[in-house]
Amino acid sequence: MNANLCVEQALDDLACKIGGYLDATPVAILGPILGDLDMQVRRAVESIAPDRKKPKAAIVLDTLGGVVELVERMVDTLRYHFSELHFLIPDRAMC
Numbered sequence: 001m002n003a004n005l006c007v008e009q010a011l012d013d014l015a016c017k018i019g020g021y022l023d024a025t026p027v028a029i030l031g032p033i034l035g036d037l038d039m040q041v042r043r044a045v046e047s048i049a050p051d052r053k054k055p056k057a058a059i060v061l062d063t064l065g066g067v068v069e070l071v072e073r074m075v076d077t078l079r080y081h082f083s084e085l086h087f088l089i090p091d092r093a094m095c
Helices: 003-022 037-047 068-081
Strands: 025-030 056-062 084-088
Touching: 003 025, 003 056, 025 037, 037 068, 056 068, 068 084
Parallel strands: 025 056, 056 084
Antiparallel strands: none
16 A cells, blocks of 8 residues: 555544544644645535534644645635634644
């Protein structure tokens, strides 16, 4: 199996566990906040079936920073779809 697929599967499994612990829809945002990441987040959140969405989201944010306007758009998208946001930020994330 491809190493990237193994990592993605492990991250999916951990995100689901976190979502379960917090009774929230898990969302992971990894890597630099550049390019069309805001649109990727929007498409991912909108692709979640309505019956699988919970009123709150648990967002794992692991990033080395990036463009602040993209962050604002991602937060707007998340606030539109969820009434409560919980951000989990590993020790290496930056503003």
